[in-house]
Amino acid sequence: MNNIQAQDKNSQFCVLNETQEKEPLKVIKNNYRNNINSDYTEKIEELDKAFKYSSNSNYYWSAPELSLLYGTPLYEAASPSQKIALNHLYWVSQYNFTALAETETIHYNQITGGCFSAMGGDYETIARQLEHESVQERSHIHAFYKVNYQTMKALLGKQAFIKPLKNKLEQPSWVSSQLPTYQYNTLRFLSKMMLKGKEQYYSQYLKKFEEEDKLSKLSNGFFHGRGFIPQSLLRFFALNWGSSPFLSSQYYTLRYMGNMLLKNIEYSIYAYFKKLQKQGEFVPVPTAISHYHLLDEAFHTTTSLFLARDVYKLLPKPTAYEKIVVNLAIYLIQTNNFNGLSGVVNKRCFKDDRSLMADIFKLLQSPLFGMSTQEALHWMEKCFCHEHEGYHLSAKSYQRLLSELRRFGDNLDYLWPINREMRVMASGGSIDQAIKNNIKTFKDFSSSVAHA
Ligand SMILES: [Fe+2]
Numbered sequence: 171m172n173n174i175q176a177q178d179k180n181s182q183f184c185v186l187n188e189t190q191e192k193e194p195l196k197v198i199k200n201n202y203r204n205n206i207n208s209d210y211t212e213k214i215e216e217l218d219k220a221f222k223y224s225s226n227s228n229y230y231w232s233a234p235e236l237s238l239l240y241g242t243p244l245y246e247a248a249s250p251s252q253k254i255a256l257n258h259l260y261w262v263s264q265y266n267f268t269a270l271a272e273t274e275t276i277h278y279n280q281i282t283g284g285c286f287s288a289m290g291g292d293y294e295t296i297a298r299q300l301e302h303e304s305v306q307e308r309s310h311i312h313a314f315y316k317v318n319y320q321t322m323k324a325l326l327g328k329q330a331f332i333k334p335l336k337n338k339l340e341q342p343s344w345v346s347s348q349l350p351t352y353q354y355n356t357l358r359f360l361s362k363m364m365l366k367g368k369e370q371y372y373s374q375y376l377k378k379f380e381e382e383d384k385l386s387k388l389s390n391g392f393f394h395g396r397g398f399i400p401q402s403l404l405r406f407f408a409l410n411w412g413s414s415p416f417l418s419s420q421y422y423t424l425r426y427m428g429n430m431l432l433k434n435i436e437y438s439i440y441a442y443f444k445k446l447q448k449q450g451e452f453v454p455v456p457t458a459i460s461h462y463h464l465l466d467e468a469f470h471t472t473t474s475l476f477l478a479r480d481v482y483k484l485l486p487k488p489t490a491y492e493k494i495v496v497n498l499a500i501y502l503i504q505t506n507n508f509n510g511l512s513g514v515v516n517k518r519c520f521k522d523d524r525s526l527m528a529d530i531f532k533l534l535q536s537p538l539f540g541m542s543t544q545e546a547l548h549w550m551e552k553c554f555c556h557e558h559e560g561y562h563l564s565a566k567s568y569q570r571l572l573s574e575l576r577r578f579g580d581n582l583d584y585l586w587p588i589n590r591e592m593r594v595m596a597s598g599g600s601i602d603q604a605i606k607n608n609i610k611t612f613k614d615f616s617s618s619v620a621h622a
């Protein structure tokens with residue numbers, strides 16, 4: 171450990187010559203300026219104000235492939251109005267995840283921003299960009315919730331907001347409560363010891379957050395729908411992201427993975443917007459929100475990419491401890507968020523689970539489909555447990571995202587091979603395996619329903 175500390179103390183910020191050093195920071199400054207000068211957030215705010223579900227209800231909001239259950243036998247049997255509803259519900263489900271992820275992002279922008287501020291000089295610009303991004307996220311989140319609330323109410327009625335099944339049926343198994351305080355304190359002590367000599371970079375926001383005891387109240391970090399890190403370790407990672415320049419910059423490796431996951435979906439809606447516009451057709455408000463959101467998020471993705479891929483090379487070399495923290499986080503992201511194919515939600519990159527099955531069950535029993543328990547389970551078995559087009563579509567987009575993330579990983583020399591090559595994600599790309607997993611999960615789910 172002494173060697174690690176000594177190595178860190180001997181490292182300097184400016185290890186590169188002036189031109190090399192400034193390049194990524196210049197890009198971040200330009201990105202910040204372009205972001206300030208853009209009006210995409212304002213466009214989203216206008217769309218948010220104007221949105222009324224009734225004026226958008228008869229139109230597809232994206233290509234039919236982006237509909238819940240697309241490619242399944244149930245989709246084939248659905249009526250035209252049910253198909254439109256499934257298209258709207260896909261949008262709702264994705265942007266519900268996005269809103270949760272962006273709520274989380276606001277905290278981490280501030281936690282890491284505090285560290286960049288402490289570094290001073292040109293690094294201050296990064297903190298300002300992150301603050302600006304947080305303001306934009308608040309407008310995005312508001313718009314998503316407005317559309318989602320009205321859409322859910324119109325399509326599923328008030329029961330959409332009531333949980334019909336016991337929580338036990340819906341909760342993914344890895345969601346658990348925080349570590350007991352004494353265990354967290356041990357990890358905290360370990361972090362502090364391993365990060366000795368970096369106290370001057372400790373995020374002031376993080377300090378305040380700790381003093382107000384808010385760290386323990388961090389909600390399960392949603393990373394496009396799921397906590398990217400199990401709840402029990404959330405405080406530990408939050409503490410680390412704001413504690414050293416390297417860890418602050420490498421939080422953005424995780425964020426970049428999240429950015430790519432959303433882009434994987436949103437770019438298709440962006441293309442749909444362009445097609446409608448070109449043909450002079452009506453553009454539904456949610457389609458336009460996605461279009462401007464993609465443009466706004468392009469600034470955020472640039473921030474993530476440059477911080478993750480380039481800025482860390484300007485910083486003191488990471489210690490063994492810092493490398494372990496980031497690698498562990500990426501490994502956990504793979505196991506929780508990039509771990510398999512879905513048969514019923516196109517472009518979702520994690521396995522179908524009981525939580526999703528509970529949502530589909532609720533949907534099939536809603537007035538939209540009006541199925542009995544037996545009918546709902548019968549259709550679910552057909553959709554989850556047998557090969558169909560939906561699985562093939564999912565497999566294609568899964569492989570595309572896998573290649574993109576591997577390309578990105580090639581730039582990060584400190585990654586463990588399992589992370590650089592995204593081996594956990596790669597091992598989850600088989601359709602046969604996804605069906606096998608779903609047969610087992612569905613069996614558990616249907617027996618839970620029988621005993622509920
Ligand atoms: Fe956003």
Ligand SMILES: [Fe+2]
Pocket residue numbers: 272275303307467470
């Ligand atoms: Fe963002």
